[in-house]
Structures are given as C-alpha cells and as structure tokens.
C-alpha cells in the first residue's frame with residue numbers, strides 16, 4: 001500500500017483528490033495545485049496510515065520511512081532548498097487533516113526544520129536576521145506546546161519579562177539580538193520541563209510532529225467530538241507536510257482568511273480579513289486587530305487601516321481571480337487561507353465554507369441562477385431543518401439584551417410580551433390586543449387556548465418533548481421550556497429568575513431558538529418568505545412527488561399553513577375546539593349528563609359552534625382536502641384536575657361540587673393512553689360522533705353554497721383496532737351524511753377513513769381497508785403502542801437509550817424505520833391489496849421530520865402532514881427525498 005501522496009510543482013499523486021484517503025485539507029491542497037493555483041509543494045500521509053498505525057500498536061511500517069523521504073525530496077526539488085541544510089534550509093509546516101475538519105486535533109506546527117545552525121542559514125538567505133530568530137522562537141514555542149505538550153505559560157512569561165526589561169510594549173519592538181537571547185531562554189525552559197534538550201535533528205522534529213498528529217486522533221477531546229458527531233474512529237486523520245511560505249517578511253508580506261461570499265448573509269461579495277507582516281494564526285489569534293480584505297467592507301465599517309484591496313492591489317486582484325476559479329471548480333462557496341510572501345500569493349487551504357441558514361438559502365439560489373449549479377442541486381444543498389430558523393421572527397442581532405436566565409430551546413422564534421400566569425387571563429388580554437407570554441410551571445391540554453392566545457410560552461419544567469414544547473411547535477409559537485431557575489409564586493403573582501423578581505404584566509422576551517429569557521422587549525426582525533425562499537420552494541415543488549398537508553385546527557393555523565404551501569389539512573383535531581373557553585361549559589355538561597338525553601341536549605348546543613369551526617376551515621382550505629378526526633381524548637381531560645378549579649367549574653356547569661367530583665372520579669383512568677378514548681367514545685356515545693358528523697356536512701354544504709366550490713371532507717375515525725369498530729362508526733357517518741344531504745337537497749363528496757395507530761390495525765389493514773377509504777398513520781400513537789413506550793414518560797430514559805445505541809434517534813422525533821416503519825409498510829401493502837390506490841398519509845410529529853419524510857417517499861405514501869410552520873421544511877425534505 002502506498003501511504004504518501006505528493007502535490008505541487010507539477011506533481012499530482014492524489015489524482016481526483018479523495019477526501020477519505022487524503023483528508024479534507026490534503027485533498028483540496030492537491031486539488032488546488034492540480035488546477036495550477038500557487039500552492040507550496042508538499043505531501044500527504046494518508047488516513048489509512050493513521051488507521052494502520054493504531055492497528056499495529058503505534059508503529060510505522062518500514063516502507064513509510066522511504067516514502068516520507070521521497071516526499072521530502074520532492075519538496076526539496078521544487079523549492080531548491082534542503083531540509084536540515086545549514087546554508088539554505090527548507091522549512092515545513094506539519095498539519096493534521098481528517099475527512100471533515102475536527103476540533104480536538106493537533107494544532108499546526110510551523111517553521112519546522114529550524115535549529116541552532118539552520119537559523120543562521122535562514123538569516124543569511126533571507127538577509128533578515130530578525131525574521132530568522134523570530135521564526136525560530138515561534139517554532140520552539142509551538143513545537144513545545146503542540147508536540148512536547150509542555151506548559152506554554154512559561155514561554156509567555158519569558159517573553160513578557162524580556163519586553164518589560166527592555167521597556168517594550170509590542171513584540172515588533174524586539175530586535176534580532178533580543179530574539180536570539182529569548183531563544184536561549186526558551187531552550188533552557190524546554191530542557192527543564194522536558195528534561196531533554198530541544199530536538200536539534202530536523203528529522204527527529206518531523207517524526208515527532210507526525211506522531212503527534214496521529215496521537216491527537218485518540219485524544220480525549222477528539223474522541224468526545226467524534227462521539228457527539230457520530231464520526232467513526234476508523235476514519236483516522238491524514239498528515240500534511242508542506243513547504244513554508246512566510247507572511248512575516250515585512251510590509252509586502254501578509255496572511256489572511258477569506259470567504260468567496262458572505263457566510264452570514266450569503267451576499268455575493270468577498271469577505272475576509274488579513275494582516276500585514278504576520279504568520280499563521282495571527283489573524284484569528286486576536287493579538288493584533290486584522291484588517292479588511294475589501295475596500296467596500298472597510299468603508300462600511302468606517303475603519304482606517306487600509307484594506308488588502310487598497311494596500312496590495314495587484315496581489316488582491318490575483319487573489320480575487322483565485323476566488324472565481326475555486327468557486328467554479330468546487331461549485332460552492334469557499335473558505336480560504338492564504339499567505340503573501342514579498343508580494344507573491346500562496347494558497348494554503350480551501351474548503352466549502354460554513355454558513356448560516358439564511359446564507360445557505362441565498363447562495364444556493366444565486367448559484368443556480370448564475371448557472372454554477374442546477375436547480376435540483378440548489379434544492380439538495382439547503383438543510384430542511386435549518387429552514388426553521390428562517391420562518392420565525394428572530395431577535396435583531398444588534399439589539400441589546402438583558403438575559404435573565406436560560407431554558408431549553410423548545411420551539412423556535414422570538415417573542416416579547418407581558419408575563420401572564422394563567423391561560424384564561426392570557427386569552428382575555430390577547431383579545432384586547434395585548435402581547436402576552438404565558439408563563440406556567442408546565443402546561444396541560446387545559447392551557448391550549450391560552451397558549452394559542454399568547455405570543456410565546458415559557459415553562460419551568462418539561463423537556464423538548466413536553467406538552468408545552470410539542471403544542472407550541474405545532475402552533476408555531478416560540479417556546480422555552482424547562483427553565484430550571486424559574487419559580488412562580490401564584491399568590492403574589494410574581495416569577496423569580498436567578499434571584500430577580502418580575503411581576504405579572506412585566507415585559508419579557510423569549511428566544512425559542514436559544515432558550516434565552518430576557519427582560520423587556522428586544523427588537524425582532526421578520527422572516528422573508530418571498531424572494532429566495534419562494535424561489536427555492538418553487539424548485540422543490542417541481543421535483544417532489546409527496547403531497548404536503550398541515551396539522552391545523554384553527555382558521556388562523558390553516559391560513560398560515562396555506563401561505564406556507566400546504567395542500568390540504570391532514571389532521572384537524574376536533575378536541576382542541578372543545579377547550580375553547582366559550583364551549584368548555586357545554587362540553588362539561590355533556591360529560592356530566594346522567595343519560596343520553598342530557599348528553600344530546602348539551603351536544604345540540606355545541607353543534608352550531610363546531611359547524612362554524614368547520615365552515616371557517618373549509619373556507620380557508622377551499623378546493624383542498626380536509627381530514628377531520630372525530631373526538632379522540634378521554635373525556636376526563638375536559639374536567640378540572642386541581643381542587644381549586646372544581647368550585648368554579650361546578651358553578652359554571654350548574655352542578656354541585658360533589659357531583660362534579662364524583663363524575664371526575666368515575667372517569668379516572670389508570671392508563672388513559674390505552675383507556676376510554678378514540679373510537680371507543682363513538683362506540684359508547686354514538687351521539688358525540690353524530691353531532692360531529694352533522695357539523696362537518698352542514699358546514700361543507702354551507703361553504704359549497706357560499707363559494708360554489710365544494711370542500712372535500714375526509715372524516716377520520718381514531719384509534720381503530722378492528723374492522724368492526726370502523727364499520728360501526730362509518731355507518732354513523734354515512735347515515736348522518738344521508739340525512740343532512742336529504743334535508744338540504746344538496747351533497748358533497750366525502751371519504752370515511754381511519755387512523756392506523758395500533759399494531760393490530762396495521763396487521764388487519766387488509767380487512768380495515770374493506771371499509772376505510774383512506775389510512776392516515778398516526779405515528780405518535782403507533783410509536784407508543786408498538787414500542788410500548790409512553791411519550792410523556794420517555795424523557796427520563798430515552799436519552800440513555802440513544803447514548804447506548806439502543807435507538808439511533810429518538811423514535812418520537814424520527815420514525816423508527818426498522819420497527820414502526822415495518823408495520824407502516826406492511827399496513828400500506830395490505831391496505832392497497834384490498835383497495836388499490838387507497839389514499840395513504842402520515843400525521844403526527846414525524847410528518848415534519850426530514851428523515852421520516854424520506855421513509856414515506858420510499859414506501860410511496862401519498863402525503864405527509866406536518867404542523868403549519870414545518871410545511872416548508874416538509875416540502876423541501878420531500879423534494880430531496882425524490883431526487
């Protein structure tokens with residue numbers, strides 16, 4: 001096996017530049033040299049060598065010595081200098097470079113090859129004694145720090161004392177003689193700390209540095225980073241050895257870093273910094289303030305020191321030419337490192353640059369317009385999950401902020417408003433046009449109306465999948481959950497954070513993307529949905545096959561969803577309408593009724609309300625399918641839980657507190673998730689589903705008459721386990737439909753289908769499809785019932801399950817393709833066998849998860865349904881899945 005690949009000076013061993021073999025840095029150094037850019041010659045020791053080195057217990061195969069020698073000979077031949085030669089020494093840098101750039105790896109060692117004799121040669125050939133001794137002291141310090149791992153404090157202290165003794169402020173005041181004396185001190189420090197003299201043999205220096213690079217692959221920091229980012233240990237790192245070029249040879253020399261486009265905004269303008277008479281990391285080290293690359297940037301910042309464009313116009317023009325070549329070659333925005341040695345430009349690194357979501361979007365769209373990449377590639381380049389950042393108002397980065405404390409970033413976006421401690425007050429104030437932030441210990445289904453009315457939600461307890469987090473994400477409300485230092489005093493109506501006390505009504509700002517909670521209002525900036533975003537979405541729509549619907553139950557959410565491009569409603573949860581303050585009383589009367597007649601009387605009062613709800617939704621979704629799920633949660637969710645609430649509720653419902661308590665006790669369930677819910681409610685109280693069906697069909701006819709366009713209701717029966725259940729429920733819906741159509745002398749097309757959310761339903765999908773006209777996979781419940789893990793209780797152990805590799809990802813976030821996925825696939829297959837072309841979709845949190853969407857594409861579902869704010873993410877993810 002060959003372990004060393006040379007580059008530069010017309011030699012190109014790397015060919016296509018395989019990143020897996022040469023590492024990212026090595027592959028691109030080779031790539032730049034191959035297209036004729038000025039790259040100092042060098043060679044790369046492959047990642048395979050690293051892997052082998054560890055397999056063999058930290059020794060090199062004999063052949064590598066000769067290969068490295070040949071690599072050095074190549075550099076010597078191109079530069080005309082010799083490694084270790086005392087008259088005209090070759091100096092090299094030793095640089096690590098894994099497949100992807102990785103913190104925790106060894107830092108680069110510069111100026112390697114200097115010793116007590118070669119330093120004299122460098123002084124002679126450069127004609128600059130000060131430069132030579134400065135380079136030597138830099139080398140000793142770097143090598144001692146990075147390779148010998150000695151404490152760098154001692155070196156810094158020695159330099160400080162040297163300057164102080166001479167009354168200097170800056171390093172630049174040190175003379176050649178000063179550096180020479182410091183080098184002697186540095187060597188003494190090494191001898192003391194390392195108990196051996198600083199290595200004078202240049203080959204010992206080189207192999208020491210190579211060993212340190214390979215050694216750093218197994219450093220604790222690198223291991224932690226690999227674990228967190230799922231990078232396999234077998235990848236290994238490459239080592240790059242390259243001829244030094246010097247940015248510290250006076251006023252015509254410089255070093256810098258640049259992006260070919262602005263990585264923050266995506267603007268097509270060069271962006272970067274440079275420093276005259278500097279070396280290596282000086283630019284980012286913060287010792288001196290770097291200068292702007294371009295004149296425009298300098299002027300915009302009102303800075304004085306000349307930009308590179310102004311100070312070295314010729315070299316700058318050459319650099320700009322290189323930017324163009326690199327973008328064309330790599331077909332992406334590049335992040336570049338360069339050095340200028342006495343007016344001559346040298347390229348030291350290039351890679352695809354990291355960028356914000358905003359920049360990613362703009363760059364992808366611009367590059368497609370420029371013809372650099374295709375529309376499909378533009379679609380493939382934007383991370384759907386990152387779009388989330390762009391769809392919500394965000395805090396103005398320039399606005400000052402007074403951070404009170406931090407919680408979990410549970411639902412993205414920023415919001416400001418008055419602190420309100422209960423849902424009813426939140427709703428009342430919102431109706432008066434006030435912006436409020438609902439602050440609760442944790443939220444429950446009773447808080448829904450308040451959450452909806454609030455601009456944002458803040459809770460003291462609960463994780464990223466808590467009720468507050470899930471509901472807030474669904475509604476597109478910013479939410480910070482689990483703010484541990486937040487305590488609420490319900491009597492004094494105050495909240496306390498990190499020792500500061502705020503009253504109800506005080507203004508706070510929450511940032512659901514970072515978890516920060518701030519005092520007062522912090523200015524926000526609105527998302528831009530037209531422009532580049534709209535263009536990318538159009539391109540995505542051209543390639544996707546899956547349809548995208550929304551989970552939405554209010555006209556407002558439906559409108560948001562439609563604006564975001566939803567092609568219908570995939571899940572309208574009717575129970576959310578029941579929690580509305582105006583109706584909860586009628587709902588409770590229905591629950592408290594002693595008999596069917598009492599229930600029917602209460603339901604009759606709910607009918608017009610539900611009819612209006614549906615009519616509004618049908619209006620917004622005119623011409624598109626709307627899937628309405630009949631009542632699903634157990635009835636006790638609508639009754640009060642706290643003792644304090646019983647009296648109020650009893651008074652409002654006109655019953656005795658005892659009666660209410662007795663009924664609540666009767667309805668109590670040990671395991672509500674598997675209790676009296678879903679179609680089991682319809683089986684025992686058919687009049688509830690009758691009322692809902694009537695509301696749906698009456699609303700549909702009203703909208704048809706008003707608009708001339710008939711809505712397409714899809715009535716969905718939840719939690720079906722057997723075909724017989726669905727048969728009974730469908731009979732109710734069909735009967736009511738026939739009644740309503742007869743009464744009104746008009747009709748609409750509709751479908752009756754079911755959620756597949758129990759394993760039995762998935763298994764018996766063939767039989768169920770004889771009755772059901774569509775399936776919607778309720779993946780939240782299907783995950784709970786298949787794995788037997790309750791979502792509400794999983795927080796305590798799920799992270800460990802992911803850490804220990806039991807699950808690759810949280811199965812409530814991304815479909816467990818192996819298990820739950822197999823059930824879905826099987827149900828789809830069996831359903832299609834009975835009813836060819838049966839409409840299939842998924843609803844639930846997974847509908848907005850890119851990996852789950854890819855799975856839905858793979859098994860050929862018709863649509864996915866996601867919360868309104870995730871609709872664009874789903875559109876993009878569906879397009880990427882189809883590419």
Ligand code: ADP
Pocket residue numbers: 040092093094095096107108110242243244245246247255279280281337338339348349
């Ligand atoms: P990192 O991966 O941390 O960016 P690099 O290997 O790119 O580390 O090295 C950091 C810096 O050191 C480079 O940006 C460049 O300024 C300098 N450097 C590395 N090799 C050379 C060289 N052969 N000549 C001059 N400077 C170099």
Ligand code: MG
Pocket residue numbers: 337349
């Ligand atoms: Mg670098």
Ligand code: MG
Pocket residue numbers: 632718719757778780781
């Ligand atoms: Mg369900």
